[in-house]
Amino acid sequence: MILQHIADGILSGAIIALGAIGLSFSMKILRFANFSHSELLTWGAYFALIFASFTAAFGPGLGNPVGPFSFGWKFLAALVFTAIATSALALVLHELVFDRLRRTANHMTMVFASFGVALLLRHLVLLLFGGDPIYYSNALQFAVLLPGGVRVMPDQVFLLGVTIVVVVSLHLFLTRSRTGISMRAVSENPDLARVSGVNVASIVRWVWIIGASGAAVAGLMYGMTVQLRPELGFSLILPLFAAAILGGAGSLYGAVIGGLVVGLSENLSVMIIPTTYKPAVPFLLILAILYFRPQGLFGERQ
Amino acid sequence: MTPLLVAKDIVAGYQPDLPILHGVSMEVTKGEVVTIIGPNGAGKSTLAKAIAGLVHVTSGDVWVDGTIATNVAAHQMAGAGVGFVPQTANVFTTLTIEENLVVGGAALAKPAANRQIERVFGLYPILADRRGDKAGVLSGGQRQILAIGRALLTEPKLLLLDEPTAGLSPKAAAEMFATIREIATDGSGVLMVEQNAKAALRMSDRGYVLAEGENRIDGPSSSLLDNKEIGAIFLGARPDDLLPVNQRNDP
Numbered sequence: 001m002i003l004q005h006i007a008d009g010i011l012s013g014a015i016i017a018l019g020a021i022g023l024s025f026s027m028k029i030l031r032f033a034n035f036s037h038s039e040l041l042t043w044g045a046y047f048a049l050i051f052a053s054f055t056a057a058f059g060p061g062l063g064n065p066v067g068p069f070s071f072g073w074k075f076l077a078a079l080v081f082t083a084i085a086t087s088a089l090a091l092v093l094h095e096l097v098f099d100r101l102r103r104t105a106n107h108m109t110m111v112f113a114s115f116g117v118a119l120l121l122r123h124l125v126l127l128l129f130g131g132d133p134i135y136y137s138n139a140l141q142f143a144v145l146l147p148g149g150v151r152v153m154p155d156q157v158f159l160l161g162v163t164i165v166v167v168v169s170l171h172l173f174l175t176r177s178r179t180g181i182s183m184r185a186v187s188e189n190p191d192l193a194r195v196s197g198v199n200v201a202s203i204v205r206w207v208w209i210i211g212a213s214g215a216a217v218a219g220l221m222y223g224m225t226v227q228l229r230p231e232l233g234f235s236l237i238l239p240l241f242a243a244a245i246l247g248g249a250g251s252l253y254g255a256v257i258g259g260l261v262v263g264l265s266e267n268l269s270v271m272i273i274p275t276t277y278k279p280a281v282p283f284l285l286i287l288a289i290l291y292f293r294p295q296g297l298f299g300e301r302q
Numbered sequence: 303m304t305p306l307l308v309a310k311d312i313v314a315g316y317q318p319d320l321p322i323l324h325g326v327s328m329e330v331t332k333g334e335v336v337t338i339i340g341p342n343g344a345g346k347s348t349l350a351k352a353i354a355g356l357v358h359v360t361s362g363d364v365w366v367d368g369t370i371a372t373n374v375a376a377h378q379m380a381g382a383g384v385g386f387v388p389q390t391a392n393v394f395t396t397l398t399i400e401e402n403l404v405v406g407g408a409a410l411a412k413p414a415a416n417r418q419i420e421r422v423f424g425l426y427p428i429l430a431d432r433r434g435d436k437a438g439v440l441s442g443g444q445r446q447i448l449a450i451g452r453a454l455l456t457e458p459k460l461l462l463l464d465e466p467t468a469g470l471s472p473k474a475a476a477e478m479f480a481t482i483r484e485i486a487t488d489g490s491g492v493l494m495v496e497q498n499a500k501a502a503l504r505m506s507d508r509g510y511v512l513a514e515g516e517n518r519i520d521g522p523s524s525s526l527l528d529n530k531e532i533g534a535i536f537l538g539a540r541p542d543d544l545l546p547v548n549q550r551n552d553p
């Protein structure tokens with residue numbers, strides 16, 4: 001039983017981790033808590049749905065099932081499409097709202113603006129796609145029994161693999177590429193990065209692209225393993241913030257570990273508290289980390 | 303010869319209606335070390351930041367090598383050959399030494415940046431030996447070397463140094479001044495803000511004394527060293543107060 005909860009926790013933790021990476025980077029580099037970030041997960045899921053509909057000639061949903069999975073090769077194209085489309089949406093928000101405000105307003109104004117943007121994005125989904133749950137595929141999928149009596153869907157195992165690939169790629173980007181190293185430099189000291197010749201405006205756009213891409217993949221994964229609905233992102237906002245704060249703002253590894261901790265504790269909590277209290281778990285984690293280690297597990301003390 | 307840097311009647315500050323500099327002017331020519339001294343709050347650091355493009359210039363002009371460069375974005379100034387080493391937080395402590403230099407080469411094409419990184423490692427072997435270490439573990443003197451190495455990566459025509467010897471031991475400070483002299487001998491112009499006024503003037507060619515955001519006295523360093531008036535500018539004190547605390551004759 002406990003193994004099943006751990007398996008479920010890791011899988012939901014992977015989704016939270018991918019979403020939290022962007023939130024964590026924007027808290028550190030853009031220097032505000034972006035409450036509209038979770039809506040990028042929703043849009044990521046629906047962009048993939050749009051892609052699936054427009055490419056119906058190449059197979060239903062995310063493609064004709066291959067092997068034990070509920071999807072086919074089209075999934076990879078949908079992944080790339082939704083990452084690009086969600087990044088484009090994020091860059092539009094940056095140019096139209098956040099970049100303009102950043103020049104004149106303080107960070108609290110940015111936070112409140114992000115609430116407004118979140119409402120707008122969420123209700124736009126409701127307006128365009130309706131409030132009913134939608135699925136990429138109607139195909140039934142059977143769980144595989146693993147040793148220890150753990151049941152998992154093949155899709156979930158595949159998506160865990162996708163998460164690992166995304167995190168490793170991001171790690172390589174941040175440690176090997178000049179843009180990635182410059183991003184870490186801006187994160188630590190923007191003025192010193194400027195006088196070193198780093199174009200901070202361009203780095204900020206990269207932060208949006210990376211955050212939005214992570215959110216898009218997380219949204220697509222949520223849509224595949226649960227369902228698509230307009231409040232998909234909104235329902236994840238507390239776990240996302242808990243993961244980002246737990247891990248420490250600006251830390252890739254922190255966001256990943258934070259996501260896993262939140263996912264695991266949510267799923268394990270149902271063993272000792274009623275399921276209805278499950279959403280309170282991330283909230284308690286935020287309180288605990290802010291009390292004992294406000295900079296987060298991997299954050300730098302300011 | 304066209305001066306490398308001309309700052310003319312600079313008015314600048316952190317808030318638009320609260321200028322810190324009230325029309326400061328100065329020049330630096332190629333191969334020259336110029337020191338700016340003055341009491342706390344004189345606007346020395348603000349001037350360096352205004353030239354580097356970090357502080358907005360509300361009036362007056364900055365010319366670098368004959369080209370107007372007033373309020374050019376800081377990252378473009380770096381690309382145009384102005385290196386700046388701030389007084390505090392002048393290395394990226396969470397990055398390795400090599401990564402600090404990679405950031406310093408952000409304005410260059412990648413092959414040129416890689417060549418420059420190796421050149422700087424050649425200049426300062428202490429950095430090469432520890433290239434994989436996080437900059438946060440370096441000593442004060444080593445950090446200053448890294449900060450200067452980072453700024454030298456673009457082979458700047460003009461190097462702006464804000465208190466390069468702050469917090470260093472007398473030995474490390476002397477080594478730092480020797481390094482700065484070498485940089486000027488290699489052809490760059492150096493503009494240096496210093497609290498360690500006497501030591502800085504002894505190794506520089508010319509000096510400017512700022513007080514309350516205005517030029518007060520300037521001239522060859524030797525003449526400034528003998529100038530009794532400077533003591534009065536520093537908090538109305540005696541010339542002896544220009545010395546570092548441990549070298550004063552006071553009881």
